[in-house]
Amino acid sequence: MRMTTFLLPVIAASVAVVLSSVFVVDEREKALVLQFGQIKSVKEDPGLAFKIPFIQEVVKYDDRILSLDTETIEVTPSDDRRLVVDAFARYRIADVVQFRQAVGGGGERLAEDRLSSILNAQIREVLGADQVTSDTILSEDRRGLMNRIRDQARASALGLGLDVIDVRLKQTNLPSQNLDATFARMRAEREREAADEIARGNEAAQRVRALADRTVVETLSEAEKEAQIVRGQADAQRNGVFAEAFGADQEFFAFYRSLQAYEKALMGSNSSMVMTPDSEFFDYLKSDRARQ
Amino acid sequence: MAGNTGGPWGGGGGNRGGDDDDRSRNDGRRPQDNGPQIPEIDELMRKGQEQLRVLMGGRGGNGRNGGSNGGGIPEGPRLTRGTVGIGALALVALWAFSSFYTVRPEEQSVELFLGKYSATGNPGLNFAPWPLVTAEVINVTSERTENVGVASSGSDAGLMLTTDANVVDIDFQVVWNINDAGKYLFNIRDAQPTVQAASEAVMREIIAASNLAPILNRDRGVIADTAMANIQAVLDEYDAGISIVRVNLERADPPREVIDSFREVQAAEQERDRLERQADAYANRVLAEARGKAAQVLEQAEAYRAQTVNEAIGEASRFTAVREEYAKAPEVTRKRLYLETMEKVLGSVDKTILDQSIVGGEGGSGVVPYLPLNELRRSTTEGN
Numbered sequence: 001m002r003m004t005t006f007l008l009p010v011i012a013a014s015v016a017v018v019l020s021s022v023f024v025v026d027e028r029e030k031a032l033v034l035q036f037g038q039i040k041s042v043k044e045d046p047g048l049a050f051k052i053p054f055i056q057e058v059v060k061y062d063d064r065i066l067s068l069d070t071e072t073i074e075v076t077p078s079d080d081r082r083l084v085v086d087a088f089a090r091y092r093i094a095d096v097v098q099f100r101q102a103v104g105g106g107g108e109r110l111a112e113d114r115l116s117s118i119l120n121a122q123i124r125e126v127l128g129a130d131q132v133t134s135d136t137i138l139s140e141d142r143r144g145l146m147n148r149i150r151d152q153a154r155a156s157a158l159g160l161g162l163d164v165i166d167v168r169l170k171q172t173n174l175p176s177q178n179l180d181a182t183f184a185r186m187r188a189e190r191e192r193e194a195a196d197e198i199a200r201g202n203e204a205a206q207r208v209r210a211l212a213d214r215t216v217v218e219t220l221s222e223a224e225k226e227a228q229i230v231r232g233q234a235d236a237q238r239n240g241v242f243a244e245a246f247g248a249d250q251e252f253f254a255f256y257r258s259l260q261a262y263e264k265a266l267m268g269s270n271s272s273m274v275m276t277p278d279s280e281f282f283d284y285l286k287s288d289r290a291r292q
Numbered sequence: 293m294a295g296n297t298g299g300p301w302g303g304g305g306g307n308r309g310g311d312d313d314d315r316s317r318n319d320g321r322r323p324q325d326n327g328p329q330i331p332e333i334d335e336l337m338r339k340g341q342e343q344l345r346v347l348m349g350g351r352g353g354n355g356r357n358g359g360s361n362g363g364g365i366p367e368g369p370r371l372t373r374g375t376v377g378i379g380a381l382a383l384v385a386l387w388a389f390s391s392f393y394t395v396r397p398e399e400q401s402v403e404l405f406l407g408k409y410s411a412t413g414n415p416g417l418n419f420a421p422w423p424l425v426t427a428e429v430i431n432v433t434s435e436r437t438e439n440v441g442v443a444s445s446g447s448d449a450g451l452m453l454t455t456d457a458n459v460v461d462i463d464f465q466v467v468w469n470i471n472d473a474g475k476y477l478f479n480i481r482d483a484q485p486t487v488q489a490a491s492e493a494v495m496r497e498i499i500a501a502s503n504l505a506p507i508l509n510r511d512r513g514v515i516a517d518t519a520m521a522n523i524q525a526v527l528d529e530y531d532a533g534i535s536i537v538r539v540n541l542e543r544a545d546p547p548r549e550v551i552d553s554f555r556e557v558q559a560a561e562q563e564r565d566r567l568e569r570q571a572d573a574y575a576n577r578v579l580a581e582a583r584g585k586a587a588q589v590l591e592q593a594e595a596y597r598a599q600t601v602n603e604a605i606g607e608a609s610r611f612t613a614v615r616e617e618y619a620k621a622p623e624v625t626r627k628r629l630y631l632e633t634m635e636k637v638l639g640s641v642d643k644t645i646l647d648q649s650i651v652g653g654e655g656g657s658g659v660v661p662y663l664p665l666n667e668l669r670r671s672t673t674e675g676n
Contacts, residue, residue, distance in 0.1 A: 259633040
């Protein structure tokens with residue numbers, strides 16, 4: 001028992017010393033060994049590492065890709081249309097020594113603040129540049145602008161020991177006070193379109209009706225023309241037939257046709273005749289001898 | 293200094309939940325905490341002491357308890373062989389318990405040898421001798437969903453500006469899973485927000501490069517496909533080990549504030565259609581009428597032609613027939629025709645025959661002027 005009570009603190013102390021002189025760097029981490037705040041060594045690869053217990057301390061930084069969302073800012077492109085813009089950045093702590101020197105004990109939070117202001121400045125600078133209009137931002141060129149922001153931010157962030165992997169614009173919207181005006185414009189455009197549709201409908205309808213009316217008149221007059229031609233031909237044919245037949249004996253025709261005309265004209269009960277019986281018809285009315 | 297080297301017991305018992313979390317074992321603390329050194333050593337010392345106490349046989353039988361809640365200690369250091377044996381057994385059991393782990397078919401595991409990536413575990417039972425090797429098990433097949441534009445952060449969340457300066461309301465859903473557990477764990481810290489942000493950025497980029505009308509109509513499928521490809525490209529750029537399963541474009545509409553106007557346009561389109569169809573109907577009706585009438589006019593003319601010609605031919609041939617007979621005996625025929633006609637004519641005519649003598653001879657003005665012709669006629673008619 002004596003032995004153990006004496007040994008135990010020794011064992012405990014040595015275990016503590018061993019444990020505090022060994023540290024593990026995870027796959028996701030990078031570590032700095034500091035001695036009274038001074039950087040003694042850098043441990044970038046994962047695995048087991050050693051330090052002097054109690055004197056040296058280990059600071060670990062994330063080696064993965066970190067994210068940062070910028071706050072929403074308003075930018076004014078060169079056409080003076082204001083846009084509300086936010087972006088996100090993906091970055092990595094590339095150089096832990098520089099990072100430590102730049103942000104000191106502030107750690108990631110301070111680095112985020114610094115990076116955030118870098119990004120905002122670059123966004124303003126790139127999107128506010130001379131030849132950049134809001135039309136440029138709202139077009140295929142957006143990608144190019146994002147790359148420019150990324151490249152410039154990357155250059156600035158190198159001093160922080162950060163590697164900016166990607167910067168992307170998220171929203172590029174109108175400020176809310178302009179939104180109402182935009183909605184009003186969209187509505188007006190739609191109303192114009194609707195009115196246009198109706199007007200075009202009426203136009204087409206009128207066109208169709210007019211064409212139909214014209215075709216009706218054309219069709220009818222054409223038919224009328226044909227009819228008159230047919231009638232004329234018929235009359236001509238009739239005349240021809242009569243002329244041929246009647247021309248054979250004109251004197252008899254006059255006699256015969258007169259008789260027919262008398263019959264037609266005087267038939268019926270609406271005619272009355274006052275006459276003297278001295279026509280040929282009455283030759284025998286008074287005597288049995290025809291008059292000489 | 294995460295859990296694996298920190299507390300000898302803390303690593304084993306606490307994280308053994310068999311949970312599907314990405315951070316099942318090894319995520320004790322955020323490494324960004326700066327200056328954690330002194331507390332960690334303190335912790336080490338404290339845990340080392342606890343360990344010693346347990347070794348001293350404080351509670352041989354239930355060493356696990358002793359480890360985790362270092363509080364239930366000392367009944368005095370009474371060491372017997374039995375308690376030491378039981379304690380050792382319990383330690384071995386605990387060690388084995390924390391060294392074996394299972395990987396289900398839908399999972400992938402990554403083993404770290406002293407923090408360094410060493411192997412990817414196979415489905416089934418795996419062995420990761422604690423504390424040298426730690427393992428992380430994550431579910432890779434289950435689909436995770438990010439909603440973008442849905443009214444989580446206000447109803448304006450999905451409003452996006454198009455090239456022609458119109459506003460469109462886009463809601464979409466990104467479904468993703470993990471295709472490489474190692475990359476997913478080691479390359480990227482905030483996976484889920486990254487997917488979210490990348491999706492939003494990509495979609496806004498696509499929308500910003502397009503006009504309003506195609507977004508609303510025909511390009512929906514194209515947009516979803518392009519978005520999926522681009523989000524995947526961004527994540528691949530990060531080497532995130534994430535694969536996008538699909539992008540569901542749930543909504544691509546005009547904003548609420550103007551949607552009525554869009555509906556009015558649709559109504560107007562229908563109205564236009566209606567007007568045109570009505571006009572077509574009118575045209576069809578009157579044209580058919582006109583064609584019918586034209587046909588009628590033509591047929592009437594043809595009928596007239598037939599009638600006229602036939603009548604003429606008939607009349608002419610009658611005349612010709614009569615004339616031929618007349619030529620055989622002109623005088624008699626002439627007389628007969630005359631008399632027959634007169635017979636018919638005078639037979640039906642009201643006649644008043646005045647004799648020459650009554651009239652008063654030639655040129656004499658006789659009774660004619662005084663004859664009440666109308667009276668005569670009326671009496672005759674009544675007499676009939």
